[in-house]
Amino acid sequence: xQSVTQLDSQVPVFEEAPVELRCNYSSSVSVYLxxxxxxxxxxxxxxxxxxxxxxxxxxxxGFEAEFNKSQTSFHLRKPSVHxxxxxxxxxxxxxxxxxxxxxxxxxxxxxxx
Amino acid sequence: xxxxxxxPSNKVTEKGKDVELRCDPISGHTAxxxxxxxLGQGLEFLIYFQGNSAPDKSGLPSDRFSAERTGESVSTxxxxxTQQEDSAVYLCASSLGVNNEQFFGPxxxxxxx
Numbered sequence: 001x002q003s004v005t006q007l008d009s010q011v012p013v014f015e016e017a018p019v020e021l022r023c024n025y026s027s028s029v030s031v032y033l034x035x036x037x038x039x040x041x042x043x044x045x046x047x048x049x050x051x052x053x054x055x056x057x058x059x060x061x062g063f064e065a066e067f068n069k070s071q072t073s074f075h076l077r078k079p080s081v082h083x084x085x086x087x088x089x090x091x092x093x094x095x096x097x098x099x100x101x102x103x104x105x106x107x108x109x110x111x112x113x
Numbered sequence: 114x115x116x117x118x119x120x121p122s123n124k125v126t127e128k129g130k131d132v133e134l135r136c137d138p139i140s141g142h143t144a145x146x147x148x149x150x151x152l153g154q155g156l157e158f159l160i161y162f163q164g165n166s167a168p169d170k171s172g173l174p175s176d177r178f179s180a181e182r183t184g185e186s187v188s189t190x191x192x193x194x195t196q197q198e199d200s201a202v203y204l205c206a207s208s209l210g211v212n213n214e215q216f217f218g219p220x221x222x223x224x225x226x
Contacts, residue, residue: 006155036217043117043204043217044156090155099144100169101215105155 002027004093006104014112015083021076021107023065023091032094033074034101035065039087047089050074061085086111115139117218119205125224126195134190134221138207145188146215147180150202159203162188195225 007022025031032051036044048059055067065076074091091104118137126132138145147159158172162182173179177195182188192199202222206215 034214041219043219044206045217046214049214092156099146099161099163100158101146101156102158103148103156 002093002095002102004091004102004104006091006107008107009105010108010110012110012112013081016080018079019077019081019109021089021109023074023076023104025072025074025093027072027093027095032096033067034092034094035059035063035076036090036092037087038090044090047076081111083111083113085109117205117207117216119218119221121221122219123222125226127226128197129194131191131193132195132223134203134223136188136190136205136218138186138188138205139216142207142209143185144208144210144213145182146206147188147190148204148206150204150220152201156204159190197225199223200225
């Protein structure tokens, strides 16, 4: 079965520190991968996506992610976080050729002053 | 409009009542998706529309749930005889087509008392 796993339910980090949010997927075929951010009481906003090509993907708000096929991972990183990055982050995968997104359970990033 | 809109933003209802949730997708988007997000959990796929037809209803949790789409535009998700376990945020998304980025609405928070 296809699945997307986010290993950390909560990640506290101090402002201006680096952060990595982990995401692993299971698949025997090529996948499209996404990171979404959800601010309180808002919908999901796309941070970045991997469809093909370069394995290092840069997104909005200074975030980037690296697709690692051998480790079946798509971890999200930011070198220096801000208070405003406090939100819930969802990793999602879509098996190419299908329309369904499979979402992870989310990681709540809390940036501390 | 510029984005996906949903109404109402909040709905409180009594157990056993029927509710209708509305989604207005981005103009020109042929694909429309409904998801359910329970407190502290990831997004659960409910149903997908391509045009006005729903090729995949496999995510609907019971026969109390139904959805329709008219004019390749507005979609309505109906929950009959609501139960407390139906309490969740219901998110709608639209996309140009399969494997195109999904754009999410702000959601409808449903509370069943």
